[in-house]
Amino acid sequence: MKVFSFTDPRENILIYSPWLLKKGSEIRLADIVNGKPQGKAIIAQLEGVNDRDQAASFIGWDVFIRHEQLPEAADGEYYWSDLIGLKVETIEGDQLGIVDSLLETGANDVIIVQGERERVIPFIQGQTIINIDVEAGRIIVDWDPAF
Known part of the structure; x- marks a missing residue:
């Protein structure tokens, strides 16, 4: 599936597994199997998502990670x-x-x-x-x- 990442650099979204996927009030946990940059997006494969139709069901979902997954910010730097x-x-x-x-x-x-x-x-x-x-x-x- 194609993912638009706001991490810097954008491919860093792939190191934060699992993802919290959210659409409306629904939240799902998803583990990343594989991924790579492609143009301005990231292509990611999630565990249990094995075909195009399953991937399409995640259109419009937002990706979140837990704050604890982030490295500690350096002095004078903030998330x-x-x-x-x-x-x-x-x-x-x-x-x-x-x-x-x-x-x-x-x-x-x-x-x-x-x-x-x-x-x-x-x-x-x-x-x-x-x-x-x-x-x-x-x-x-x-x-x-x-x-």
Whole structure:
């Protein structure tokens, strides 16, 4: 089956077995038998999926892995999933909201902060991102709250 991977590099999705497959409220566990990159996608064979019709039944399913399957992030590096939900405040203590999502823009990643309004803040550690404390659940930013 063809899989679109958001890992970096994209073929790393193949080292995280088993996968949690989810569609709506249905969740299945799937072990990877084989796989390889093909163009911008990954071709994967799952255990028990042996023909085209069985593979087609997984169209529209999302692939997840357990956080415990990921290698530990290096100092100063974070998984996006660890940042989502953190409170964001300025160095002056103004509350801006919480991290709703992150976006890759090419120049630099940005955090999307939902508060009284949506803010898009460049994720540049040491410049706009001053401190990240996952345990305390907050990010300190050098950002004008009016912007």
